[in-house]
Amino acid sequence: VGSEDCTPWTATPITPLPSCRDYVEQQACRIETPGPPYLAKQQCCGELANIPQQCRCQALRFFMGRKSRPDQSGLMELPGCPREVQMDFVRILVTPGFCNLTTVHNTPYCLAMDEWQWNRQFCSS
């Protein structure tokens, strides 16, 4: 169990990652984002960088939400681009090719991002 309290990043009903939602929609759904194309990535990575390293993966799990609870997700179901497709991109946001941010695992990726793996590391309540 990490010492960092990640509650602030996994408790609010509204996602703290609005630019990441734009970036995900741009990359997964071909939806144009405000400003030049690189801006969404830049701002999204900034949002993720502001989250403590220990909490980034948890925040991303919370951002995706459970498949059965679209009402609790930061992602929107879109015509031709379902939430599940967008979730694939959320899972790799911290990797070297995108935001390149270290996580609780001291590497730039998140483990256990499948929903069935969440219970150990993520409290849904």
Place this chain on the structure above:
Amino acid sequence: AAAAATDCSPGVAFPTNLLGHCRDYVLQQTCAVFTPGSKLPEWMTSAELNYPGQPYLAKLYCCQELAEIPQQCRCEALRYFMALPVPSQPVDPSTGNVGQSGLMDLPGCPREMQRDFVRLLVAPGQCNLATIHNVRYCPAVEQPLWI
């Protein structure tokens, strides 16, 4: 094998050494092998030799590779691509061994990370290619239907 598998069999509907450019694109996007200063060993960054100064060509060529696969078989091909056996050890690309298709485990960028991006390759924001159900994504792509 199910009836659908005969329609999209590896080696029939698509070549078994498929998607070499897509592998480059996945490595580029997920693992940043083209990024100067990345911590990856030099042999891994050699993929840049294929696209000197034009990294966007990786995406273009990858999308062409996918477009050449029949629409009904694109998701099957991606499943095959994700599950292909790969060299367990880094191999000098000059020997051609890593030229085989399939994903590679890289230090700091394991295959699991790359698979998430492979699933996205046909999505509207990437190659924007229709698949088996006339949608632009692969439903339940993790399930190895072709086995």
